[in-house]
Amino acid sequence: xxxxxxxxxxxxxxxxxxxxxxxxxxxxxxxxxxxxxxxxxxxxxxxxxxxxxxxxxxxxxxxxxxxxxxxxxxxxxxxxxxxxxxxxxxxxxxxxxxxxxxxxxxxxxxxxxxxxxxxxxxxxxxxxxxxxxxxxxxxxxxxxxxxxxxxxxxxxxxxxxxxxxxxxxxxxxxxxxxxxxxxxxxxxxxxxxxxxxxxxxxxxxxxxxxxxxxxxxxxxxxxxxxxxxxxxxxxxxxxxxxxxxxxxxxxxxxxxxxxxx
Amino acid sequence: xxxxxxxxxxxxxxxxxxxxxxxxxxxxxxxxxxxxxxxxxxxxxxxxxxxxxxxxxxxxxxxxxxxxxxxxxxxxxxxxxxxxxxxxxxxxxxxxxxxxxxxxxxxxxxxxxxxxxxxxxxxxxxxxxxxxxxxxxxxxxxxxxxxxxxxxxxxxxxxxxxxxxxxxxxxxxxxxxxxxxxxxxxxxxxxxxxxxxxxxxxxxxxxxxxxxxxxxxxxxxxxxxxxxxxxxxxxxxxxxxxxxxxxxxxxxxxxxxxxxxxxxxxxxxxxxxxxxxxxxxxxxxxxxxxxxxxxxxx
Numbered sequence: 044x045x046x047x048x049x050x051x052x053x054x055x056x057x058x059x060x061x062x063x064x065x066x067x068x069x070x071x072x073x074x075x076x077x078x079x080x081x082x083x084x085x086x087x088x089x090x091x092x093x094x095x096x097x098x099x100x101x102x103x104x105x106x107x108x109x110x111x112x113x114x115x116x117x118x119x120x121x122x123x124x125x126x127x128x129x130x131x132x133x134x135x136x137x138x139x140x141x142x143x144x145x146x147x148x149x150x151x152x153x154x155x156x157x158x159x160x161x162x163x164x165x166x167x168x169x170x171x172x173x174x175x176x177x178x179x180x181x182x183x184x185x186x187x188x189x190x191x192x193x194x195x196x197x198x199x200x201x202x203x204x205x206x207x208x209x210x211x212x213x214x215x216x217x218x219x220x221x222x223x224x225x226x227x228x229x230x231x232x233x234x235x236x237x238x239x240x241x242x243x244x245x246x247x248x249x250x251x252x253x254x255x256x257x258x259x260x261x262x263x264x265x266x267x268x269x270x271x272x273x274x275x276x277x278x279x280x281x282x283x284x285x286x287x288x289x290x291x292x293x294x295x296x297x298x299x300x301x302x303x304x
Numbered sequence: 305x306x307x308x309x310x311x312x313x314x315x316x317x318x319x320x321x322x323x324x325x326x327x328x329x330x331x332x333x334x335x336x337x338x339x340x341x342x343x344x345x346x347x348x349x350x351x352x353x354x355x356x357x358x359x360x361x362x363x364x365x366x367x368x369x370x371x372x373x374x375x376x377x378x379x380x381x382x383x384x385x386x387x388x389x390x391x392x393x394x395x396x397x398x399x400x401x402x403x404x405x406x407x408x409x410x411x412x413x414x415x416x417x418x419x420x421x422x423x424x425x426x427x428x429x430x431x432x433x434x435x436x437x438x439x440x441x442x443x444x445x446x447x448x449x450x451x452x453x454x455x456x457x458x459x460x461x462x463x464x465x466x467x468x469x470x471x472x473x474x475x476x477x478x479x480x481x482x483x484x485x486x487x488x489x490x491x492x493x494x495x496x497x498x499x500x501x502x503x504x505x506x507x508x509x510x511x512x513x514x515x516x517x518x519x520x521x522x523x524x525x526x527x528x529x530x531x532x533x534x535x536x537x538x539x540x541x542x543x544x545x546x547x548x549x550x551x552x553x554x555x556x557x558x559x560x561x562x563x564x565x566x567x568x569x570x571x572x573x574x575x576x577x578x579x580x581x582x583x584x585x586x587x588x589x590x591x592x593x594x595x596x597x598x599x600x601x602x
Contacts, residue, residue: 194418202433216423297466
């Protein structure tokens with residue numbers, strides 16, 4: 044019974060990817076095009092390409108930059124978003140500016156940031172990732188703080204909770220579903236920017252490696268890089284889901300009951 | 305004519321604080337003096353919600369406020385709770401003028417589901433105001449246990465509010481209020497959204513808590529039966545802009561229960577009297593404006 048359910052869940056999760064892989068395998072099996080190597084070749088190249096040395100020299104630094112940039116965006120976004128959400132004057136003042144920055148696609152910023160922070164070092168890349176991730180988190184935090192249930196606010200006021208208790212026990216938990224929405228959007232933007240920030244004159248990193256493979260016509264290796272990137276994305280999304288389910292357990296439970304599930 | 309009236313009200317409002325009826329009077333828990341509230345939002349028509357209200361509640365009393373719908377009951381409660389600024393007059397709690405939510409007051413809101421913090425367990429909900437008061441951990445635990453026992457929810461402490469039924473959620477809100485040990489407990493139509501059986505249980509719970517704890521209760525409702533059943537006094541409000549219709553004393557026995565009290569002939573009389581007042585209020589009869597209604601009829 045339990046095993047059957049587990050098998051069904053595994054099928055739901057892996058079914059479509061396996062079908063697509065099988066399709067790719069069959070469709071590319073007899074390919075002679077250098078740009079479109081058989082999947083079998085790509086998979087055989089994978090372990091030879093992504094050795095431990097390469098992971099240490101290229102993958103881990105990329106992930107570290109993503110981690111630092113993303114963490115910066117989370118901290119700054121929540122702090123600034125909470126302040127703007129709580130203060131109507133500050134909000135009125137900053138709204139046009141925020142709308143402007145939100146409308147600018149983050150990759151456009153890469154050349155500009157590179158001018159100030161350099162092409163090759165970590166700083167420019169981290170700033171790129173952090174800036175791109177910041178807006179969804181910040182704007183969602185503002186909305187989450189503003190959308191707090193008014194009765195909860197009255198309750199907090201009538202029990203005269205201090206400023207910081209209101210912040211920690213009422214405002215931030217109340218805004219957390221929206222904050223997580225923003226953080227989830229920011230994560231996918233962050234992965235994109237992690238790669239893009241390395242396309243301009245970097246010689247180390249996952250994105251830089253993919254570009255170098257492409258330029259040196261190491262096509263199967265290039266494909267393995269793209270597969271690795273996809274796997275990292277899936278892994279990060281799963282990790283995010285685990286954290287979200289833990290921290291928003293109350294929200295998920297409440298919604299299930301409201302919907303009568 | 306309305307100008308004359310307003311002037312009369314203004315002078316009455318101005319005169320009340322000078323009289324200082326209950327300032328040093330220890331028997332008075334809550335005193336409303338010439339309370340007036342007009343909503344004056346720029347760009348919107350001015351709304352006069354409360355024209356003039358004067359009444360006081362003695363320590364340990366259970367007073368119900370009832371009025372026709374739209375009588376400004378919630379405005380009144382929010383003013384008393386210090387969540388709303390008055391246009392004129394003052395609310396005095398324990399001899400101190402209320403400006404902002406006062407220390408010795410707890411509010412149970414109508415929207416029980418939305419007044420509890422869904423990210424906290426029942427115990428954490430009750431504990432948060434106690435933490436703010438600076439009460440030590442062991443004592444907090446004892447107070448939470450006692451409050452949960454009073455409202456009959458000893459088993460539900462570790463659950464989240466949304467896992468409980470509506471009636472139980474309102475019990476949690478009441479437990480949080482009584483654990484806070486306020487000198488005045490305000491209740492804003494707390495049982496308007498629960499079913500009839502739960503409602504009867506919760507009404508008896510309020511009577512029991514009031515007797516057990518000796519807390520002063522101001523209970524706002526639109527339900528005439530509920531007001532007469534619960535209160536020692538029923539304050540009947542007029543329609544908007546609100547003034548006092550009548551302060552009805554409920555001289556029913558202190559021991560009340562749903563069956564005998566509600567079938568008591570005197571309960572019927574009081575209920576009929578309050579009902580008649582509300583009907584008058586709905587028709588626009590106002591004690592402050594005998595002249596205002598007659599020219600319209602003529």
